[in-house]
Amino acid sequence: xxxxxxxxxxxxxxxxxxxxxxxxxxxxxxxxxxxxxxxxxxxxxxxxxxxxxxxxxxxxxxxxxxxxxxxxxxxxxxxxxxxxxxxxxxxxxxxxxxxxxxxxxxxxxxxxxxxxxxxxxxxxxxxxxxxxxxxxxxxxxxxxxxxxxxxxxxxxxxxxxxxxxxxxxxxxxxxxxxxxxxxxxxxxxxxxxxxxxxxxxxxxxxxxxxxxxxxxxxxxxxxxxxxxxxxxxxxxxxxxxxxxxxxxxxxxxxxxxxxxxxxxxxxxxxxxxxxxxxxxxxxxxxxxxxxxxxxxxxxxxxxxxxxxxxxxxxxxxxxxxxxxxxxxxxxxxxxxxxxxxxxxxxxxxxxxxxxxxxxxxxxx
Amino acid sequence: xxxxxxxxxxxxxxxxxxxxxxxxxxxxxxxxxxxxxxxxxxxxxxxxxxxxxxxxxxxxxxxxxxxxxxxxxxxxxxxxxxxxxxxxxxxxxxxxxxxxxxxxxxxxxxxxxxxxxxxxxxxxxxxxxxxxxxxxxxxxxxxxxxxxxxxxxxxxxxxxxxxxxxxxxxxxxxxxxxxxxxxxxxxxxxxxxxxxxxxxxxxxxxxxxxxxxxxxxxxxxxxxxxxxxxxxxxxxxxxxxxxxxxxxxxxxxxxxxxxxxxxxxxxxxxxxxxx
Numbered sequence: 351x352x353x354x355x356x357x358x359x360x361x362x363x364x365x366x367x368x369x370x371x372x373x374x375x376x377x378x379x380x381x382x383x384x385x386x387x388x389x390x391x392x393x394x395x396x397x398x399x400x401x402x403x404x405x406x407x408x409x410x411x412x413x414x415x416x417x418x419x420x421x422x423x424x425x426x427x428x429x430x431x432x433x434x435x436x437x438x439x440x441x442x443x444x445x446x447x448x449x450x451x452x453x454x455x456x457x458x459x460x461x462x463x464x465x466x467x468x469x470x471x472x473x474x475x476x477x478x479x480x481x482x483x484x485x486x487x488x489x490x491x492x493x494x495x496x497x498x499x500x501x502x503x504x505x506x507x508x509x510x511x512x513x514x515x516x517x518x519x520x521x522x523x524x525x526x527x528x529x530x531x532x533x534x535x536x537x538x539x540x541x542x543x544x545x546x547x548x549x550x551x552x553x554x555x556x557x558x559x560x561x562x563x564x565x566x567x568x569x570x571x572x573x574x575x576x577x578x579x580x581x582x583x584x585x586x587x588x589x590x591x592x593x594x595x596x597x598x599x600x601x602x603x604x605x606x607x608x609x610x611x612x613x614x615x616x617x618x619x620x621x622x623x624x625x626x627x628x629x630x631x632x633x634x635x636x637x638x639x640x641x642x643x644x645x646x647x648x649x650x651x652x653x654x655x656x657x658x659x660x661x662x663x664x665x666x667x668x669x670x671x672x673x674x675x676x677x678x679x680x681x682x683x684x685x686x687x688x689x690x691x692x693x694x695x696x697x698x699x700x701x702x703x704x705x706x707x708x709x710x711x712x713x714x
Numbered sequence: 715x716x717x718x719x720x721x722x723x724x725x726x727x728x729x730x731x732x733x734x735x736x737x738x739x740x741x742x743x744x745x746x747x748x749x750x751x752x753x754x755x756x757x758x759x760x761x762x763x764x765x766x767x768x769x770x771x772x773x774x775x776x777x778x779x780x781x782x783x784x785x786x787x788x789x790x791x792x793x794x795x796x797x798x799x800x801x802x803x804x805x806x807x808x809x810x811x812x813x814x815x816x817x818x819x820x821x822x823x824x825x826x827x828x829x830x831x832x833x834x835x836x837x838x839x840x841x842x843x844x845x846x847x848x849x850x851x852x853x854x855x856x857x858x859x860x861x862x863x864x865x866x867x868x869x870x871x872x873x874x875x876x877x878x879x880x881x882x883x884x885x886x887x888x889x890x891x892x893x894x895x896x897x898x899x900x901x902x903x904x905x906x907x908x909x910x911x912x913x914x915x916x917x918x919x920x921x922x923x924x925x926x927x928x929x930x931x932x933x934x935x936x937x938x939x940x941x942x943x944x945x946x947x948x949x950x951x952x953x954x955x956x957x958x959x960x961x962x963x964x965x966x967x968x969x970x971x972x973x974x975x976x977x978x979x980x981x982x983x984x985x986x987x988x989x
Contacts, residue, residue: 364812403883423886430887436880440902453889497888507887 352414352427352504352537353379354400359409361395369395371561373409377505377539377554382531384552385541388584392561393541394509400539401507402426413504424453429498430507433514435490437482443469443493444478450501468500471530488519495527499534506531506538512547524551545585549573557581579710582636582703588667590636590703591677597623597630606635606704609673613651615699619714626713627706633713636703639667642679642695650694652677656687670695746958753954766959774944777933779960782941785930786920787967788851789937793858794915797866800859802908805870806896810879820871823864831861831924839928847929854929854937858922862915869914873907874900909978917968938964 354377361369370392377383385393398404400411402423410419418426429450437446444465451461469475472492482490491511498506511527512520528551531538542548548555549569556566557580565577576582582590595608597620604620606613613635615623624630642652654672661684668679670693679695687693704713738756746752747766749759770779808816838857839848847853881903885895901908923939930936933944942964945957972979 401883401887403886422891423883424889424891428887430884432880432884434878434880436878436884438881438884438899438902440899449885450888453894497884501888 353377353412354383354505354537354539355412355415356396356400357410357412359396359399359406359411361392361399361404362407368561370399370558373561373563375556375563375566377537379537380535382528382538382540382551382553384548384555385539385558386543386545386548386552386555386584387558388543391558393543393558396558397430397507397509397539397541400505401428401430427504428507429501429503429505431494431498431509431511433510435494435511435514437490437493437497439482441481442478443474443480443482443485446482446493447478447496447500450497454501464500465496468496471499472496487515488523491515491523495530499530499536502534502536504537506536508538508540510542511540513542513544527551546587549585557584559584575712576636576703577712579634579636579705579707579712582705582712586638588639588678588680590638591642591675592705593635593637593672593675593677594707595633595635595704597627597633599624599630606633606702608635610654611635611652611672613697613699613702619699622714623704627704628708632707634705634707636705637677637697638701639678639680641697641701642677643697644679644681644685645694645696647694650696652695652697654693654695656689656691656693659685659687659689668693743958743961746954747962749955749958751955752958766955767963769953769956770960770963774941775933777936777941779941779944779956780963781934782936782938783963783967785851785935785941786937786939786964789854789858789922789926790916790919792851792855793862793919794912796855796859797862797915797919798908798912801863801866801870801911802904805867806874806900808867808871809874810882820868823867826864827868835924835928842929849930849932849935851935854926854935857925857929858919861922861925862918865918866911866915869911870907873904873911877903906978906980909975913971913975913979916971920968 354375356373356375359373360371363369373392373396375396385396387393395404399406400413402418402421402425406419410417412418413426413428437443438449441449447465447468448461451464456464465478466475469478472495474489474492474496477485477489477493482493485493491514494511498508508527512523515523524547540547540551552569554567555569555572557564557572559580565572565581567575572581573585576585576590579592583592593608593611595606595611595613597615598605598607599620602617604615604617604623606615623633627633637652647653652672654670654677656668657671657676658669660667660669664682666681666683666685668681668685668687670677670679705711706713742756745757745759748762748764749757750761750763750765751759752766772778808820842848842853847856877900881899882892882895885899886892890898921939922937926937927940930940933941938960942957942960945960946952
C-alpha cells in the first residue's frame with residue numbers, strides 16, 4: 351500500500367535557485383517509478399521532498415492520499431537508500447539493519463527474526479557481525495537495501511543506489527532490485543541519470559530537466575514517442591540523430607528535405623506539421639540509429655558517405671556524413687563498407703520524429 | 715659525495731641543537747625534581763629522592779601546594795567541559811542550518827578570539843564586583859570558559875561540516891527526530907572531534923594565568939599557574955627542588971589526559987584537516 355502524489359510542487363533554494371518548478375506527479379501503488387534526468391535537473395530534490403528531508407516552497411505532497419507535506423520523515427512511513435548508502439559507521443551490520451525497528455520499539459525477538467529474514471533475502475547473513483568499513487561496496491549496498499526493507503515501509507525511495515558500484519555489479523543488482531520490488535509489491539521511486547537503468551527497471555519513467563517534468567510514461571512510450579527534443583536526445587544509446595530539415599509541399603506531395611535527405615511524407619502527416627510548425631522551413635528531424643537501415647539507391651531517403659565505422663561485436667555503429675551532419679546508424683550485421691564509400695539509408699516514416707526548434711516540442 | 719656527508723652532518727647538528735633547546739629545560743626540571751640539592755646548574759643528582767615531592771605537603775603561607783593543583787583541576791575541568799558543551803551545541807546549529815547573519819557571527823567569534831584577555835579585564839572585574847564573583851571558583855570558571863568558547867566553536871563547526879549530513883538524514887528517515895538523530899548518530903561520529911575540542915580547551919584553561927590572577931586573590935583558591943609564583947621566596951631565594959617537583963606535577967595531568975585519549979585525538983585532528 352503506498353501511492354505518492356505531488357501537486358504543484360516548487361522548491362526554491364535561497365536566494366533564488368529554482369530546483370523544481372511546479373511538478374505534478376502521481377505514483378501508483380506497487381509501481382516501480384523512475385525519476386530520470388541529468389545532474390542538477392531536480393530529481394534528487396524531488397525525492398528528498400517526498401522523503402520529507404526538504405520542505406517544498408509551494409505545493410503539497412500526498413502519501414496514500416494523506417497530506418504529508420508538514421510531517422517529518424519519521425512520520426511518513428517511507429524508507430530511503432542514499433547514494434552513499436549512509437550506513438552508520440559506529441554500528442555493526444546487524445544494528446544498522448535493526449535500527450529502524452529499535453526506534454519503533456519492536457520486541458527484541460521480533461527484531462531478530464526480521465533482521466535475519468531480510469539478511470537472508472539479500473544474502474548478507476554472514477556479514478551481520480561486521481562493521482560497514484569491513485564490507486565491499488556491493489555488500490554495503492545490500493546492507494543499505496536491507497535497512498530500508500526491514501521495516502516494510504509504504505514507499506521505498508532510492509537515490510542512485512547503484513552509481514557507486516562497478517559496471518558488472520551494477521547490471522547484476524539492477525535485475526535483483528527489480529525482482530525484489532516485484533516480489534515485495536512495494537512502491538519504489540528510483541532516481542537515476544542513467545537512461546539504461548531507467549528503461550530496464552521502471553514501470554513508468556518521468557523525465558526531468560531544469561526542474562520541470564517533461565514527460566511521464568512507460569519506458570517504451572517515452573522511447574518511441576518523446577514529446578520534446580530533450581527527452582528524445584536523453585533516452586536511447588547511441589542517442590537520436592538530429593538534422594535540420596524543411597517541409598516541402600509540391601501540389602499536396604509533402605516531403606522533408608535537406609542536403610542528402612528527402613523523406614516523402616503521407617499527406618496527413620504533412621498537413622499536421624504544416625499546421626503546427628512555426629516555420630516549415632526550419633524543422634528538426636529526429637531518427638534513432640536503430641531505425642536506419644541500409645538500402646538501394648532507389649529505395650533510400652537519406653544518403654551520405656561513411657565517416658567512421660565502430661564494430662562492437664554484436665552490432666556495428668556506422669557514422670555517416672550527411673550534408674553537414676554526422677549521423678549514426680546501428681547495424682546488426684558486419685559491414686563491407688569502408689570509410690569514404692557512398693551509403694544509402696532508408697527510414698520508415700513511422701520511425702521519424704519532427705520537432706519545432708523554437709518550442710523544442712514534438713509536432714506529432 | 716663529500717658534500718652530501720657534510721650536508722647530513724650540518725642537518726643533524728641543527729636538529730640536535732633544536733632538540734636540546736626544547737628538551738634541555740624539561741630534562742633539568744625532571745632531574746632537579748628528584749635532586750635533594752637542586753640548583754640552577756644542570757647536573758646529574760648524586761642520588762634520587764622523593765623529598766622534594768614530600769615538601770609539597772608542607773604549607774606555603776597557609777596553603778598546602780597540592781591544593782593549587784587541585785584548584786587547577788577543578789577550574790580547568792569545569793571550564794573545558796562548559797566550553798565544549800556550549801561550543802558543540804552551537805557549532806552544530808552553525809554547521810547544519812543556514813540563517814541570517816551566520817557569516818557575520820562566525821567572523822565575530824574569530825575577532826573575539828583575537829582580543830587579548832587583559833583588554834576585557836576591567837569590565838569583568840567591575841561586573842564581578844557587583845555579582846560577588848570575585849574570589850570564587852565559579853567566577854574564574856565562567857571567564858575562562860567564555861574565553862575558550864569562540865575558539866572551540868570554530869573547531870567544532872568545521873568538524874561538524876566534515877561529517878556527511880546523510881547519516882543524520884538516514885536516521886531521520888529511519889525514525890529519529892532531529893534531536894534523536896543528533897544524539898544517536900551525529901554525537902557518536904563526533905566523539906573524536908569533541909574529544910579534541912575538550913582536550914584543547916582543557917590545555918588552554920590549565921595554562922591560564924592572567925584571569926585567575928585577577929579574580930582569585932585568596933591563595934587557597936589559586937590554580938597552580940598562579941601558585942607557582944609563591945615558590946619564589948623573598949630576596950630571590952628559591953627552593954629549586956620543590957619548584958621543580960611542583961612544576962612536574964603541574965605538567966603531569968595534561969600529559970596523562972593526552973596519552974589516554976590520543977586514539978581519538980588523532981582521528982579528530984584528521985577530521986579537522988580533511989575539511
